[in-house]
Amino acid sequence: MLTLECPYCGVMAEETELSPGGEAHLKRFGPGSSDEEFEAYMFARKNPKGVHFERWRHAYGCGKWFLAARCTATLEVFGTYPAQVSAPPQDLQDKIKAKRPDWKGFK
Numbered sequence: 611m612l613t614l615e616c617p618y619c620g621v622m623a624e625e626t627e628l629s630p631g632g633e634a635h636l637k638r639f640g641p642g643s644s645d646e647e648f649e650a651y652m653f654a655r656k657n658p659k660g661v662h663f664e665r666w667r668h669a670y671g672c673g674k675w676f677l678a679a680r681c682t683a684t685l686e687v688f689g690t691y692p693a694q695v696s697a698p699p700q701d702l703q704d705k706i707k708a709k710r711p712d713w714k715g716f717k
């Protein structure tokens with residue numbers, strides 16, 4: 611079972627306490643963008659086998675959204691962090707790179 615630590619209340623929440631929110635760090639395109647950019651924002655999602663950044667909500671806890679970095683193949687959780695950032699914290703990226711030297715980094 612997937613267990614994630616909520617970065618707001620510190621609870622180690624089991625998957626049943628959480629609601630998934632899809633891919634994290636989507637770049638939003640609005641008025642003035644091209645059709646291709648808007649289509650990619652609306653519909654295109656990554657589906658990697660390996661390191662993935664996701665949105666989760668502590669639905670049966672504090673109710674706040676947070677982000678998590680985990681491996682989709684092994685369910686290893688690298689870390690969680692507040693949702694109000696545009697990129698994963700550098701220390702988390704360094705931790706992932708140390709554990710997964712083949713990881714190409716956050717794009």
Ligand SMILES: [Zn+2]
Binds near residue numbers: 616617620668
């Ligand atoms: Zn919480």
